[in-house]
Amino acid sequence: MSSSPVAAESRYLNRELAWLEFNSRVLDQADDARVHLLERAKFLAITASNLDEFVMVRVGSLKLQGQGSSGRRDPAGLTASEQLQAVATRCHRHVGRQYKILLDDLQPQLAEHRITRVDLDQCSERLRAVAERHFRGDVVAVLSPQALHDRRFPMLPGLGIHLCVQLRGVAELAPQNMPQILPAHEPSSDPQSDDEEPQFAVIPLGRTLPRIVPLPIDKQATDPAMDVSSDGDPDAHESSFSYVLLEDLVSHFVDEFFPGREVVQCKPFRITRNADVELREDGAGDLLGGMEEVLESRRLSDVVRLEMDASASDEIRNYLMESFYVDPDYVFRTEGPLDLTYLFGLHGVKGFDALRDEAWPPQRSPAVDPAEPMFSSIAAGDIMLMHPYETFDPVVRLIEEAATDPDVLAVKQILYRTSRDSPIVAALKRAAERGKYVTAIVELKARFDEARNIEWAREMEQSGVQVIYGIRGLKTHAKVCIIVRREPQGLVRYMHFGTGNYNEVTANLYGDVSLLTKDETFGTDATMFFNAVTGSSHPQPLQQLAIAPLTLRRTILELIRGETERSRQGQKAHIMVKLNALVDMEVIDTLYEASQAGVKIQLNVRGVCCLRPGIAGLSESIEVVSIVDRFLEHARVFYFRHGGDPQIFISSADWMPRNLDRRIELLVPVNDPAIRRRLRETLQLYFRDNQNAWAMQSDGAYERVVPGKKQKPIRSQESLYRKAVKTLQDIQEKQQSTQSRFETHRPRE
Template sequence: MLPYLNRELSWLEFNQRVLNEALRPDLPLLERLKFLAITASNLDEFFQVRVGGLMLIRRSGRQRKDLSGMTPNQQIQAIRKRVLTFLDDQYALLSGTLLPELEKQGLLLLPIDSLDSVQSEQVSAHFHSHVGPLLTPLAIDPDGPPPQIPALQITLACRLVDDETGEVRHALVPIPENMNRRVPVESDAESQAFVLIEEVVARHAGSLFPGETLAATAVYRVTRNGDIAVQEEDAIDLAGEMEDVLAARKIADTVRLELGTPMPRDLSKVIQDLCHATAAETYRCPGPLGLSGFMDLAFAPGFDHLRDPDWPAQPSPDIPPTEPVFEAISRGDILLHHPYESFEPVVRFLAEAATDPDVLAIKQVLYRTAKNSRIIDALIRAAENGKQVTVLVELKARFDEARNLVRAEELQRAGAQIVYGVKGLKTHAKICMVVRREAGRLRRYVHLGTGNYNESTSRLYTDISLLTCRPEYGADASLFFNAVTGRSKLLRFQRLVPAPTAMKPRLLSLIASEAERARQGEPARIIAKINSLQDPEIIAALYDASAAGVSIQLNVRGICCLKPGNSKRQKNIQVVSIIDRFLEHARILYFHNGDDPEVFIASADWMGRNLDRRVELMVPVEDNRARRRLIKTLETYFRDNTQASRILPDGSSEKIKPAQGEKPFRAQEHFYREARRSAKAREHERAMRFDPHLPPE
């Protein structure tokens, strides 16, 4: 049996690396708070999806072990043990360090019992004017159906005593998600003070129950199973089926119950009974629930000195700001490294296509989009301008389904042709094609990337964009869209490598080729930057390549089921993970290939779900300049000795530190400085060049 780390525990170690950033005393305070909020948000999704899935497997009675040798029940128990330690670390950091330090800096989270009379009156007025009218108390009828509380909503449980009869009953007060978590209170001129909305509601909830005394309160938060799949085989209307899934997810089975402290015993039992939660699903939190809600505090105005200095995205030196994007692409392939280089050229690519009279058609895949997406606005404008617009909107993009449904309807009303994904598969490829009439012929311009068409996350995630008008790529793009919209097969591609049909076989072939070269005594090397590594066949191939002598460097941000070690099949494999201010999201692959490197970018990670159950694209980069740049980018990551961690044989990690006499090196900072330098150099070059106005011919 090959050495294999458990997927779920590996993910929890990734989240620990994120928490380690919050634990760093050298980071600005609000950056530390931001990382803490991210760990909580990550954990919410982990429970919804991964723990939810494991609980469904356990309930079905299946006890098949995973490749690490653990049954579903063993995994659930190991997860709980690790999460309990993680929660202790989170709350110790928040209560013992971050909140006291923020108070010194003028950001005060006040317990409601500490308010003076003026502050108390202010909070009371706020409750009666802005909070109370929005609350909906829900009675708990012992003989009736339980109230349905949506997932991840902080809820107040109340013990009430009738003033006349003394009868005791219980009720719930859900706190609406769109309500500001922080309620400001008066403080001195140099500070901002606030109390949490759940404490405000707890203090004033008695006013919601006239004739009764509010005897006790407690807060809780339930996480429900989000691993509910659409039944596509029976779905006549996929959009309607997806709406049913979204509704079911709100009231699905409990996978985690978070209880605030202190928690009266009777309220604890009432809440557990309502949520059908056992002790194994219950987590008692020694502080505020929903730590992801502290993200907005990390961006509180007026405290820029407690955050990292801004790194604004730089313009690409290959795309002059006044030149149409199509003209720039026609000169040669353009590679963009986001967010160091702006995502704006990709938005311009579509915005210009929407109004260009020579553009006849636009075809695009949308997986996750921004809240107020300029890209979707451009597609709507293009359709309204009479262009043929075809958009594959992936309705199965987990937790973005509702937004995708709404925007798909807007596109359809504008006249766009909408396809709701591919039956049985998620479409995760990042591709857009614009067909333009030039000199009496049709020319195809293509954008291919590693990240979503999302202007918001493009400022936070590191990704790669490739803009090209190479005929082979355009022909492949047409084949791709014909396949996903017309249900034809993903075959006969010249350059692009699609999943689930060709990507895994091609990767296995590339790895095996390096292994064979190593056996022949030739230099052999693989470098891969991916977000997750779990696929057993890929891992086995990497072990074989390592045993053959291939030098393998893996930069894996999150899940890594490959187990590093000192055995023959492991010793040539180095695995690092980088956590920094931007989320590492780009997938870049390098194979030495006898000193004629093959370099790819991809939408897919090396996970079974990506390679076998999703429509993905791996894109060879053939432009020499772009290829060299990507190789240098990969190598730069392995120079990082400040933000990189080394993955250890037990799945945990240790921070890589500068060796004695070695200077600290931070990859993300290097990329930002390089982008600034390139942008300034091109700006200087343009300033020194004079282009005369010539008379018409």
């Protein structure tokens, strides 16, 4: 470790607070007037979705640590309870800002552009009648109210919206034997006896009914000259959309569920359950069955957050808090609608293209000829695809062609996350059904994708695919596909290595890198790696690839130390890194040592960064930027100057303890000079971004990078897309020019 005088607790930032700082940068996109209105709404939805997962996993984990009362401190010097308090404070501030942006800015602007959220208490009688018809015809028959006795709630799912109804009056029926969700050691504190009338009921809204309910345009709230259809068709006017949220609709007509009783108040609430439930593999003989138990445990886990309408009565608030045993610090009372992910639905409403980003359709890679088999394209030389600027189709095509090619003998692939209707999974099944030797490592422990992966695993097994569920105690996170093909010169292995998942949907949204190659050394290494994973054996030393948890950490540290030593010897030394997260203390300390030796270090870290840049005597030569733009930056790319002979790598791994020590990951060198040059130029571009880049300060705060007076605006993602378009256009124009030449037929000699 470095001998820097900087105190140990000042060397690192807290991981949880650093993540919240990242989500704040995403929220800044929702608050940026330069961003199109519906894109701002989408960014607000993203921050809500991000925060849900953070609370489920990270807050859930801290709660479990706090229960242990070990007093253990994180690298920043905070105990679990101190972190929980700091996180709660930051979350409340973050949520307050979310709703200020929504209510004071986005919602009024959306209304100006005729995207209107209807208030059923203030709309016209005609519109209210349409809403009532929808409620009676499509809602009442689906939902069921449930009276609550002795705080015995039905088993409510996390993240769903439910209505808590406060009642008066006599109930004729009192259901018995409702499921008990209170811990067995916690007796009910409700003073009511069993024979007293219930004062509360709950209406779970479920996931069957759409949250956004379209309504016809209200003439009272729009231009009277507008042509409004009478059939309630939301597309009757292409630039108008009126809607009510399901919870508002049900709340307005909630009396229908309780005839003969007085509804005192009806307010929406939402609970978040602890999702930090992991499989105890030492006691799980059947991994598939064990993962199904994990999913069930997550469904029944403790509540770690309670959200409710700010106008809910104290009786409702106290009832819910006491029923779910929620820490008061994690009770959120919001002025607007709960669960802002409904804004994703508004982003997709037809007829408002002017309020969305210009379409950037992925471009065809010039290195891939659509008229030729993928095997021919790869045989001509290594191919790099930069997603989503270049289409993911060649990766899908490669596997689909392998499924039907009679010369393909085997396909081996790791699947961590896939799309719902994955063409890659379909191709693997098809290959097995045609008699090819197909092996798939399906990671059942991919958090929140466990259920889908279990389903895929069973389907592939039924088709004859040899399915492996990974390695005990480790998640298999590497992205690799190996295709073994018989060719005249013998067996040839074609490979895909990636930084992202085999998911053609997210490949249009995430910035990632794919490498397609038939390099012999890579083929040998990849096969040995794959066989070691499937055979539960110790892998032999590899020539080019590095594997976590065996050699990847050591390789990264050696590369950083190599630059440190060159700088100490008076050579130029430079490191450029693109990551999603930098958390690992040993890697951070090694970067600090490199900085103290004078190495120029540029870190492009999208999310969590626990390193402090720019501290005298510790990290003066380290620069950290974060790019937050329309695409999620997801690629992991590493550059080391290496004495003027640059070494560049792509990887599936971030620099976090879990990636380096508890996952199966790959580090892949890039050997093709043209591809190396392109990746280096791309890394350099990110550090010139002055439109959507944020510079990290030594205290962990971020400041937006702005162009100087004489600097031209540079937006890295737009530059990458425009370059992909121009490169393809130039090649197509050259091809057309060649094809347009007149060639004469000559007589035979």
